[in-house]
Amino acid sequence: MKESKFNVHKMALLGILTAGAIVIGILESLIPIIGIPGVKLGLSNIVILIVLYELGVWEAAFVSLIRVLIVSLVRGTFLSMGFVMSLSGAVLSLGIMILFVLLIKKFSIIGVSVIGALFHVFGQIAVAMIYLSTAYILFYLPVIAISAIITGVLVGIVAQLIINTKVIAKQKEKYKF
Amino acid sequence: MDKKKLRNDLLLIVPLLVAAIIALVVLLTRKTNKPLVAKVYVSNEVVQTIDLSDTSERDYTIQGKNGELIVHVHDGSIKVSKSNCPHQDCVNQGEVKDTNHPIICAYNEVYIVIEGASDYDVEI
Amino acid sequence: MKRVILPLLFSLCLCSCAEPTPEYDEFFYGFDTYISVKVYEDHHYLFNGFKQKAETFSKECNRFVESDVIGVRQINSLVYDDQWLKVSDDLYDCLKKAVEYTELLKGYFSIYLGALSHSWDVALKDGQVLSEQDVEISMIYGNGTKLEFWEQGQSVRKSNYGEIDLGAIAKGYYLDYVKKCFDVYDMKKYIVDAGSSSILLGEKPTEDGLYTIKIKSVENTYIEAKNTFLSTSSIDNQIYTVEGKQYSHIIDPKTGYPQTLNQTCIVLTDSGTLGDVLSTSMMLMDIDKVKEAEEQFNAKAIIIREGQIIYQNPNIKVVNG
Numbered sequence: 001m002k003e004s005k006f007n008v009h010k011m012a013l014l015g016i017l018t019a020g021a022i023v024i025g026i027l028e029s030l031i032p033i034i035g036i037p038g039v040k041l042g043l044s045n046i047v048i049l050i051v052l053y054e055l056g057v058w059e060a061a062f063v064s065l066i067r068v069l070i071v072s073l074v075r076g077t078f079l080s081m082g083f084v085m086s087l088s089g090a091v092l093s094l095g096i097m098i099l100f101v102l103l104i105k106k107f108s109i110i111g112v113s114v115i116g117a118l119f120h121v122f123g124q125i126a127v128a129m130i131y132l133s134t135a136y137i138l139f140y141l142p143v144i145a146i147s148a149i150i151t152g153v154l155v156g157i158v159a160q161l162i163i164n165t166k167v168i169a170k171q172k173e174k175y176k177f
Numbered sequence: 178m179d180k181k182k183l184r185n186d187l188l189l190i191v192p193l194l195v196a197a198i199i200a201l202v203v204l205l206t207r208k209t210n211k212p213l214v215a216k217v218y219v220s221n222e223v224v225q226t227i228d229l230s231d232t233s234e235r236d237y238t239i240q241g242k243n244g245e246l247i248v249h250v251h252d253g254s255i256k257v258s259k260s261n262c263p264h265q266d267c268v269n270q271g272e273v274k275d276t277n278h279p280i281i282c283a284y285n286e287v288y289i290v291i292e293g294a295s296d297y298d299v300e301i
Numbered sequence: 302m303k304r305v306i307l308p309l310l311f312s313l314c315l316c317s318c319a320e321p322t323p324e325y326d327e328f329f330y331g332f333d334t335y336i337s338v339k340v341y342e343d344h345h346y347l348f349n350g351f352k353q354k355a356e357t358f359s360k361e362c363n364r365f366v367e368s369d370v371i372g373v374r375q376i377n378s379l380v381y382d383d384q385w386l387k388v389s390d391d392l393y394d395c396l397k398k399a400v401e402y403t404e405l406l407k408g409y410f411s412i413y414l415g416a417l418s419h420s421w422d423v424a425l426k427d428g429q430v431l432s433e434q435d436v437e438i439s440m441i442y443g444n445g446t447k448l449e450f451w452e453q454g455q456s457v458r459k460s461n462y463g464e465i466d467l468g469a470i471a472k473g474y475y476l477d478y479v480k481k482c483f484d485v486y487d488m489k490k491y492i493v494d495a496g497s498s499s500i501l502l503g504e505k506p507t508e509d510g511l512y513t514i515k516i517k518s519v520e521n522t523y524i525e526a527k528n529t530f531l532s533t534s535s536i537d538n539q540i541y542t543v544e545g546k547q548y549s550h551i552i553d554p555k556t557g558y559p560q561t562l563n564q565t566c567i568v569l570t571d572s573g574t575l576g577d578v579l580s581t582s583m584m585l586m587d588i589d590k591v592k593e594a595e596e597q598f599n600a601k602a603i604i605i606r607e608g609q610i611i612y613q614n615p616n617i618k619v620v621n622g
Contacts, residue, residue, distance in 0.1 A: 081283055108179060111186035118193065128283070133221050136279040136290050142201035149194050224328065224335045231322050277385055297515040297523055298505065299566065301495050301534040 009175035013168070018063045021047040025071035027038040039124050039144055040086070041151050042117045049113055049159040054168045057098050064090045081131045093120035113156030117148040204277055211293030215255045221288045229253050229291065241268065241285025248289065255289060257282065321506045331355030333473050334496030341490035341506040361392045362471040364415060364464065376457060377415065377464040385456035393455050395474045399467060400448050402561060402578045409582035411554040414443040415466030418552045421559050425541040425548055436557040471579030472499040473532060480573070499577055500531040518565040518605045525618040526569060532576030534567035534584050551584050561585055565605040568616060570598065588612050
């Protein structure tokens with residue numbers, strides 16, 4: 001069978017994974033982070049990481065961006081500052097993770113997850129600072145950075161554990177994508 | 178898991194974590210000897226300066242970009258007691274007494290920062 | 302006993318070091334900015350009138366927003382109507398003063414260039430510059446516009462297409478009103494700050510009664526003053542750069558272009574209206590003309606260019622550091 005980019009089984013899998021990322025995104029948006037509105041834990045990165053490592057760069061971008069879009073539509077924050085913050089965080093985090101996975105191959109998934117989490121938070125805070133035109137937000141950066149690093153480690157471990165179960169690897173082999 | 182990669186991870190993560198913790202410690206140990214005032218900003222302009230060394234209980238109504246907030250001051254601490262913003266982040270922040278915790282209400286473009294009192298009465 | 306006295310003495314000392322607390326401390330929105338009123342004496346019911354007056358008068362002076370009062374907006378829509386429009390006491394008085402100052406400060410101040418200044422605002426925000434033709438036409442309309450007064454009917458009549466702009470003068474006029482109220486009740490210790498550009502200083506309840514006013518445009522410098530109006534005009538943070546040239550928000554009535562000579566002008570006077578007018582006009586004046594204006598209007602000024610004070614009236618106390 002030809003290896004095709006538009007493999008139906010792959011699409012279905014991506015759909016499920018995206019839905020998972022969306023659900024996690026919605027649930028975590030209900031957790032308030034004190035200090036800056038719009039900063040999130042970044043748990044949906046578990047899914048993004050898995051997709052990045054198992055399915056590819058474009059697929060990861062797809063899942064991440066669709067997640068940002070749908071979560072904001074569901075929560076009613078579409079086009080608000082929170083939406084732009086999430087988008088900027090997602091883009092920056094994805095960018096740096098892709099860089100690390102493709103070019104700087106010296107780190108394991110945990111390292112990539114941490115750097116992804118940090119850049120996610122940087123993206124969010126940078127946008128908040130621009131929208132509110134103030135540097136006072138930086139007061140919260142150390143606390144949020146520490147939390148991002150810790151969740152980054154946990155997210156990385158969970159992602160690795162799921163990859164180790166070879167659930168997706170088996171699907172890839174079975175349906176040849 | 179690749180032992181070498183894990184070691185690299187630690188080399189990356191630990192310095193970052195340490196740096197963040199140091200930054201946090203430095204921030205938390207900032208002190209000022211001057212009497213404290215709370216500055217209320219709306220869309221980046223100071224609209225009210227509240228003297229926190231006056232311990233009487235009082236309320237201020239602040240006109241934010243998209244609505245009203247009620248700021249409650251008592252005994253050297255300040256909090257947003259009521260706001261029309263959807264997320265209520267500012268209200269949930271609770272009381273603030275020191276210079277390290279700005280209260281931010283993004284919906285109304287309001288933020289409240291505590292600083293040492295300025296030496297001047299007004300700035301032009 | 303000792304354990305109680307020492308801490309008590311200590312806190313008493315701290316209390317005397319603290320800033321005096323105002324009896325009346327209010328702030329409210331008006332004239333597109335925030336007005337803060339602090340009075341360090343027993344206040345009266347009268348003070349609630351301040352908010353109302355600010356609200357009403359700022360609506361009257363507002364030339365863009367529709368409201369329930371007759372004001373500048375309606376005046377500006379008079380062209381050929383030949384109609385007399387009755388206005389409030391305050392607006393009538395303010396317009397009269399404005400026209401008088403336009404005459405006295407010809408070439409440096411004009412209230413008839415409202416349309417031109419608005420066009421510039423719109424163009425500059427868009428990164429554009431008005432064409433020579435547009436400026437010329439607006440200048441012809443503006444300079445050809447006259448405001449007439451009918452005392453008995455307390456009415457005004459405007460001819461031609463120019464538009465009145467009281468933006469530079471409204472806050473000062475309001476502060477004159479506030480001062481009158483204070484005088485009636487013999488209040489002496491107060492400070493009223495209308496958006497930092499127009500300030501009314503009474504006395505501070507300290508020994509020398511002087512307020513300290515930091516000048517943002519110059520490093521490490523402040524003024525000490527009391528019992529005066531303090532008006533400031535500045536182009537700080539308000540410059541647009543288009544095609545390499547800098548434009549401010551103050552229109553030169555001689556040329557029709559928004560380019561000023563000075564960076565910041567601070568004027569101390571005994572009238573808020575006058576102070577506002579002078580601080581705007583002096584942005585276009587050289588030092589000789591500034592001194593002339595100081596004498597003519599019994600005012601004191603500080604002129605700042607490029608972060609330095611290039612002229613200060615010797616009777617103003619300016620402190621460095």
